[in-house]
Amino acid sequence: MKSVEKKRRKLRICIVGLFFVFFFSVIGIKAIYLQAFCPWLNDRALEEREKSLIFRGKRGTIYDANGREMAVTSADVESITAHPRHIKDPRATAQALSRALQIDAKTLNVKLESGKSFIWVKRQVGPRKSRTVKDLRLKGVGFISEHSRFYPSGTLAAQVLGFTGVDDRGLEGIEFYYDNWLKGSDHKLTVLKDGFDRKFDTEENTDMSYSGKNLILTIDKTIQFITESALEEAVTDFSAKSGMAVVMEPDSGAVLALAHAPVFNPNSFGKFDRDLWRNKAVTDPFEPGSTMKIFSAAGAIEFGGCTPDTIFFCENGAYQIGEDVVHDSQPYGWMSLGKIIKYSSNIGSVKVSEMIGPQLLYKTLRDFGFGEKTRIDCPGETAGTLSFYRRWSKIDAGTISFGQGISVSAIQLITATSAIANGGMLMKPYIVQAITNSNGQPVESFGPRKIRRVVSAETAEAVRQMMKSVVEKGGTGEKAALKGYSACGKTGTAQKIDGKGQYAKGKYVASFIGFAPAEKPRVVILAVLDEPQKNHYGGTVATPVFRKIAYETLNYMNVPPRHEKKKLTASVAGDQLPMIVATVNGSLSMDHGE
């Protein structure tokens, strides 16, 4: 009996054992099958667990010459996206989003019904709107964190800097020209998510290595502000249509300031007229008028054997060339070359050009860089117009010598004048002095570059002396004289050409180009006012701009004024001691330095 029971028990155990073996084998085989022969299951599991996000590195910062931020990238502005395939009720979603974001519901509805896998609902929305949409908890609506560009100084140097679009791509100015350097690179980041959609074990975010490069400009924020303020004041005072002013370091060709009036705010560029976006000092040519006489005079001294004392007969105010008559504002008889520049005689200038001939005048102007691009690092540069001398008529040779029948850009004019200021060397103008990586280490640097010697140092000095007389009593630019500093300059007043190619009545371009101090120029300044209404002479309209910019800039640059009083002498321990400029009479000077 016992052995039968024992046998039955063993049989039961065997059956149960076989049962378990069978089922565990089935489970095991299925597990091996799923693991080894169903790779799509693995992909599906990874798809649910891992999320790959595309990130764009931060756009590089633009600094001024002293390392002060001019354009920065602020992080984490949210953009709202939608995945139409996951939206069950597009109409209701469109209405809810349109209410929250103040966008057209119909247009959005069309987009949501398109069946696309991804659409942008609104790019770069404010935090409040983003929160409102999040609170709606709409299915198929997502949020992407993006970078946005910010210009902390607002309108300052807006035309130089330009701006970027919503895709973080440069659209104008330096932002456009150096876009390949500034833009960050795209990188893929894998994020692991759990069943509650919480992130864990995220890859190390090395955003720095994907950031764009930084730019260090030659522009000095303070000089830029001085220049913009002076220009704006003159544009308002003389009811001018617009104006531009450029400040350049003559020895290097570095642009210290490049101002336009009116300005626009690159933080909200869409609200301003497109015409204001352009860097007109580089892109727009204009007839320079009498400022060109200094280059004609330089040619006469360099190639024509003239000296500032060589005399010319100025025909008592009217000089016939073929069918045309050239006039002076006042009748002059015999005048030296120096006086022709001082009083800005058109006839005298024509006589000078006749003496050196069209070929040498053309050569001089081409050598100074007119009729070709300066290759400044700004987009859309114009070459201006200077036709070949063999195509000139008799009157052309005369008028070109005093700045009519030729067009130049502001940057060409100031670069050429810098060559006179620095002793005859034409320098390449530049606006970016270095490119650095995200750690601030230099990647590339741009220094002064000589293009060619235009005139000898002696000729440049002779022209400088003549330009100095312009700013002295009786000269056309006497209002540009600075208290405490010697200055050189030349006025220009040019009638504008209308759409028909005729000179327009009452429309002028008033300009002044000069540099200071005369002995060792530190800054060259050009001021141009377009269509001033109250007065149109460069000597009245543009000289105050030069005077204000020059005085405040030299003060800021710690260039001491000439002093009639006895100098105080201080003895301080130490080998290297900078010169100290103190103020008296209870007034304080602003320290603009860093």
Place this chain on the structure above:
Amino acid sequence: MKISELKTIGIWIILMLIFITQLLFYTWCRVQCVQVGYEISKETDKHRKLITLQNNLKIEFARLKSPKRISKIAKYQLGLTTPTQKQMVIIHEIR
């Protein structure tokens, strides 16, 4: 029960204990790993937020340093002006 049988049971119990301990240890490690993963994500987020805050403060600082704003304060609040030539005394050092 024989001693040899007890010995066998004892060995089995020890083996099972080792196995279970190893299993528990492995599970604990995995849980810790996931937990640390969460903490890293949390700290990374915190770090990112702090960097954003620092960046925003830098931007605000740059905005406050704007020459236009400083000039306005200097001119209208503090009554400062650019010194004239007469107000400047140049002090040269003796070398």
